[in-house]
Amino acid sequence: MTEQTAPSFFERLKNLTTLWRDIASPARIEALPPLRADLPEDDAEKVRAQMQACLEGRGGDVSARARAAELGRAFLSLDAHGRERFLRIMASDFDTDHGAVMAACSALSAAETVEDRARAEQTLRAQLEAPRVRLLTQFNALPDGVKFLVDMRAELLPLAKKNHDLKGLEGDLKALLMSWFDVGFLELHRLTWQSPAVILEKIIAYEAVHTIHGWDDLKNRLDSDRRLYAFFHPRMRNEPLIFVEVALVDGMAGHVQPLLDTDAPVMDPVNADTAIFYSINNAQRGLDGISFGNFLIKKVVEELNHEFPNLKTFATLSPIPGFRAWMDELLAEGEPNLLTAGERKVLTAACRQRFGEAEAVGAKGGLKALLAVPDWHDDPVVEQALRAPLLRLCARYLTQEKRPGGDGVASRARDPVAHFHLSNGARVERLNWLGDISGKGVKQAYGLMVNYLYKLNEIERNHEQYKGQGKVALSSGIKGLMKE
Amino acid sequence: MTEQTAPSFFERLKNLTTLWRDIASPARIEALPPLRADLPEDDAEKVRAQMQACLEGRGGDVSARARAAELGRAFLSLDAHGRERFLRIMASDFDTDHGAVMAACSALSAAETVEDRARAEQTLRAQLEAPRVRLLTQFNALPDGVKFLVDMRAELLPLAKKNHDLKGLEGDLKALLMSWFDVGFLELHRLTWQSPAVILEKIIAYEAVHTIHGWDDLKNRLDSDRRLYAFFHPRMRNEPLIFVEVALVDGMAGHVQPLLDTDAPVMDPVNADTAIFYSINNAQRGLDGISFGNFLIKKVVEELNHEFPNLKTFATLSPIPGFRAWMDELLAEGEPNLLTAGERKVLTAACRQRFGEAEAVGAKGGLKALLAVPDWHDDPVVEQALRAPLLRLCARYLTQEKRPGGDGVASRARDPVAHFHLSNGARVERLNWLGDISGKGVKQAYGLMVNYLYKLNEIERNHEQYKGQGKVALSSGIKGLMKE
Amino acid sequence: MTEQTAPSFFERLKNLTTLWRDIASPARIEALPPLRADLPEDDAEKVRAQMQACLEGRGGDVSARARAAELGRAFLSLDAHGRERFLRIMASDFDTDHGAVMAACSALSAAETVEDRARAEQTLRAQLEAPRVRLLTQFNALPDGVKFLVDMRAELLPLAKKNHDLKGLEGDLKALLMSWFDVGFLELHRLTWQSPAVILEKIIAYEAVHTIHGWDDLKNRLDSDRRLYAFFHPRMRNEPLIFVEVALVDGMAGHVQPLLDTDAPVMDPVNADTAIFYSINNAQRGLDGISFGNFLIKKVVEELNHEFPNLKTFATLSPIPGFRAWMDELLAEGEPNLLTAGERKVLTAACRQRFGEAEAVGAKGGLKALLAVPDWHDDPVVEQALRAPLLRLCARYLTQEKRPGGDGVASRARDPVAHFHLSNGARVERLNWLGDISGKGVKQAYGLMVNYLYKLNEIERNHEQYKGQGKVALSSGIKGLMKE
């Protein structure tokens, strides 16, 4: 019988807990004096000197990190103007040394043996790494260093678009984040009503496809017939990087309002045959251009498959954000060639019924005129007339409208959401009339929504054909729509 | 009253748990056929093709990762010969394209505007990144991908020393690991008897300074007056990277055997005034040259300071691994100049007493002769005679024997352990006669051990002076030894 | 190099995770047929038979538990009427056997040796345990069995007040819960914005002292200068049992509105000298009469002491829920003897100023009349006049008004909150004029609030004196108020 305290299960956990509070805290360095918010030149000089001290590693690595942390805190205390000046210092004063780079080029061209060449390449590579890259890395010393850098890039991106001299810094930062956010480091978590409020609050804030109206709405999206998965980085525990909302349903859902209805009954997910991915959101502006959506969707498909063996279909219910803008361009050119004879007849009849004979004549085609009817989707005559031509045109928009490729892609779908799913190997499966009749849905895409289907054994082929030849995979239903 | 199941605290945890098993598992790719262990040329060709497919990203990113994972598993199935061939394929067939690099150099030298120059630098940088770097990154798709790469480097290092054509690959791998093992990502854990056996078993295996003789010995080193801290990487949860063993004692310990004695009484750590770091071990050969020891020691000092406010002194009890070898060199040159007149007198007297007059004369100086006495340290006459000259010579060895610097260091202490602690800003505090009388201790350093002292407000200055001027910080006691 | 999957830290946790879903799930028993909601007699018979089967342990323990779980689910499917019938069955059909009890009494009185007597006592004890106690225990088989029983008691309490024949069942249930909720089993958790939403949502629902108006209000109460602690039972992870809200402030807070103001600035808690316990809530009706508040407060004092060594004062800011009702009684008896001459003068002057000469005369005393002024606390004249008499009367109410003791207490303060803190050893420290000017605060206690002070080295003495002699500890300030 021993008296020794039995640590609870959780006290035990603490023994394996990171003891890391602030990586650089043990260093004893003099503090950076407080800076004015707009970083006037004399303060800028202090910043420059501190950066220099970081790069020299004065007092050893631990001290260098401590100084970088001070710099990071200083940056956070600046206003927008001051931050831009701070970034410009990093960009300009700690760039590569062009002369040294050119010298290394010459040395490489002069190298004769294989070994000399390798060494010369190594030197050149080192010269091409700007000193500011080391500085960026040292900011990782901040308690929340990774988030600091992600947010710094979010601020830097719009600035770099306007100012060429910040582009290099932005590129360096992106390269650093790409390495650190390699998908192999990310963790897929399922979020539920048991998750910490601090994370759930961010889901509410970051949802941009179908706004979450408060905590009750969120709770509904975490119900037993729903799933919400997110990627996290081990050093950004409270921040989802990207997340997807899934509904487990019977049959492929075509209308988003019932999915969002907090009063709708909850179904037993064990009986569901279809998983509908109804919202996918990138949560960090600072990670723009570093993509994990493809991995997220496929991992989630795998997880769902494992948890619900009855699931047969994995599909999205997606917005078509660019459809309306494209239609506006077409309509500006005039309707005549846009419509089939049959469509024109139906539309004219509807115009006549709605506006009277006289105005119907002036309506030309009728598409534009009927779309101008307020709340046209609540008007049975108008809605019926518009249905066929809009479905057909939307099918054409999604599958045939392209823009030049890039990233080794032959040519890409004009619609960005379509491009994302087609790149992932999905196919265009079904168009849904009045799929989203919210203000936003009608404004973006005349209320149309589309299902992209992820068929596991077609994904690789679809991807290759889309990437190689720009060929869009589509269902026979969509093909049918286009023939009309 | 609701019937709904209340998930236990742990089921709740699972909701936030990584669902990640194998990042690439959802991809449906054809399997790589099994390879023969020595990778003959036709199998090598399959490997080469698979590497090519990975780099092309055939079927999209997820598929590429799945292929890389297949490759990784294939690598693990090979024997030493096959692995070397595998590594050579990566090294040679997926190296930089020298022509393209040279062309990018020319383009850079021809660039006129600042913007052109930046773009050209960007291109050159891209050309200098060998395709195999991307391949290495893709191995992160393996369930245990980071450990895979660390172990791959452990195998690659000795090969690259002998074969120049593997050096580039080794350098690429080191650069990748340096980025991923940035100290900002590491977690400091305290290990206790509550820690998982799978981790503790590795502490037993990796301890190289003072061998751990089984689980009881380990348990003793985790007792309430001991601490064991280790760095972990978030993606290598079961593998300590580096660890340090600490004893909480009264007064600066000079002898290691009492610390290792499992029968010694346990003291109440709250009363301790000194923390003795008696063993520091790098656990991963594959991280050679990527150093965190400095951070580890300082974080641990901080943790201990926080937990035990009564601690006044933080010091090591360290081996002196190079002392004997250095002495052998000196002794080979003859003793006469090595010893002071006083020492010589004492030694000669001891020789006479031990060997008789005749032999004592032949012993010249007597140092070598007395050191050759079996178990000399148990022989009071011999031991007393040797004490003064060995302490003096060892003080000289630690503080004055140098080798050329490197890494921006002026000149470095010849003894590697001394160099490590001096770089960290510690000072040479005390030499301990008969500090380690194990076979290894006597063989390495005639049983001598040394305390390096970490005095928080001297660390930065000591580091700068050592790094800048090669100046070794030392206590008055050591200074005294050298004057004798 | 091994390929073996490295389980993440969390997968590792799962290995130590409870695998318990439903303690009785492995048993293969026939299901209880669905019952009608109001449990008519033929369904009641099925319930009776199932209870019988549970007690007989038909098919072994595991089966018995499975049957009990079925019964529990059946109970949950009933309406209020059906549940009462269910409870009556347990109460009446599975009560003690009076004849057997009396027989055991006789046997005890006949026992001669000490050993016989002990055995007879044992038998009598067994006879006095009604069979329904075993049934109650078996409900622990439900996945959420403990919560089930707590909620059952919450339903049973009001019924047992009205129906004597349910009292025995209620007593049995209380005894069971007292054993299971022994304070040694409870866990003190700190809740923060990092806590699971499912728990935080309950804090919002259960706060009854100062209503929490949604998630933003809650977040404010979890800010860095606040603390919220709760007791949990290991088998009711999502349900706080009792919780306390603490504000860390400078000086003893006397007004609750600033504490509740979500726009108030956050102070650095390290500088706080006082911890104010401003809300304590019992969250489970089913645990009425089983008290842990005393432990909660003292544990929290200890925790805060440990985290913030600068804290000097631990006090509550408490409502005085019974003051108004007591005043109403007094006022009904007429004011004359209630007021001092000085008070009467001031009140009359205020009446005159407010109502005019005529009405002031009719106001007699004036207390009642002025308290009837709508929003009197916003009227400086009225408020100033009321201040002195109300403070004095309230001091009298808190410290001198008693009701008979019970539970071994000499006599208890009439005010229930006062009784709670006085029993815990606190003292009445300060009355706060306009301490809570919310509608509820004015209605309950004319806006008065009180600080109870927990002075660590007085607690034991205060408790003993209150319990033994009914003596109320109070500050000199309160004494002063009463002398006036």
Add this chain to the structure above:
Amino acid sequence: MTEQTAPSFFERLKNLTTLWRDIASPARIEALPPLRADLPEDDAEKVRAQMQACLEGRGGDVSARARAAELGRAFLSLDAHGRERFLRIMASDFDTDHGAVMAACSALSAAETVEDRARAEQTLRAQLEAPRVRLLTQFNALPDGVKFLVDMRAELLPLAKKNHDLKGLEGDLKALLMSWFDVGFLELHRLTWQSPAVILEKIIAYEAVHTIHGWDDLKNRLDSDRRLYAFFHPRMRNEPLIFVEVALVDGMAGHVQPLLDTDAPVMDPVNADTAIFYSINNAQRGLDGISFGNFLIKKVVEELNHEFPNLKTFATLSPIPGFRAWMDELLAEGEPNLLTAGERKVLTAACRQRFGEAEAVGAKGGLKALLAVPDWHDDPVVEQALRAPLLRLCARYLTQEKRPGGDGVASRARDPVAHFHLSNGARVERLNWLGDISGKGVKQAYGLMVNYLYKLNEIERNHEQYKGQGKVALSSGIKGLMKE
């Protein structure tokens, strides 16, 4: 961009972590003076007084618990003699008050209305609860209070067997532990090589069926084709209560040595069709008579069923601890009636072959003589001769040898392991010749082992028949053995 520290996942956990160190620590009570180890009378008096103070609740509940904790620590400082005295004080001085009990009996017999009777029963029940029960409960204040009580009972059990006056205390303690260790509170954990060393070390210590020879042996029993499950109590996190070791194999294993062989190859458990429970151990002597084995086995069957859908058979490989002792009794009575004619013939032939004609005659029957051959199981002649009679007799022993029931059981199998599994509803499936040829196996049961089969849809029926009529379920194979 916020600077605010992002707590790591684990720091977050701490927020939900129990802050409980010592439930009574905040109380400020005077310490109990140190006691002499054998508790002489003057020290005993101090103990008595402290017990009294605990029961009076002096200073309130928190203080009472603090005093009880002091008492608990004092108990642990005593030697065996002192502890027995301590226990006797509790047993005698804090027993029920016989007079008060008798008075309550009289009051009950005098009660006339139902309500009076209920109240009188309540009073009697209270009088029957000895004050020491409250004291026992208060020991739960110790940091490791539950373990303290379990260990106290382990010490008390042998004492109470010899001393009648400790029986009552032992009974009270058992009743308390039965309530607290209700199976609904236990957690089933799977233990793996990832489990804390402090727990695994106890598995090594507590395994009593097949000794675990150190950590390597343990690791083998946690391999991928093995499972080890244990029950834990939420307040005894480091202490398994009962554990079972399972091997996943092909076909019903009959020999234990291959299962224990650390060099045996590991099979892929996914292909296994049989789960063999080869060791079940109660780990806490202090919980004797409080049984969870039945639940453990059935929960584990359920878990395995879930993890490995291919499993068809769940069976034990069990020792037969009483077989040899029973045989010894039979053999003492002489062999003649023990053996069939056929068996006698074979045995005699073997005796002749082994001992020569002369001695064979004296051997009578031959069973005893052959069993006396050293290492008889390695001698093919002897082993072959013994096989048939021992198998037949063992089948008889397991299925027909009974002792009186108890606990409502008709009659129970003489063999305790057989009784355990038959009570659980298992059936005797197969006897295994040379199933355990270790020294212990041969000594206990002539090397025989038995498989008990858990067939899910027979369990309830088997249990009822065994319990009601003492009928032992057995396979046709066993029936066959007995007919011979």
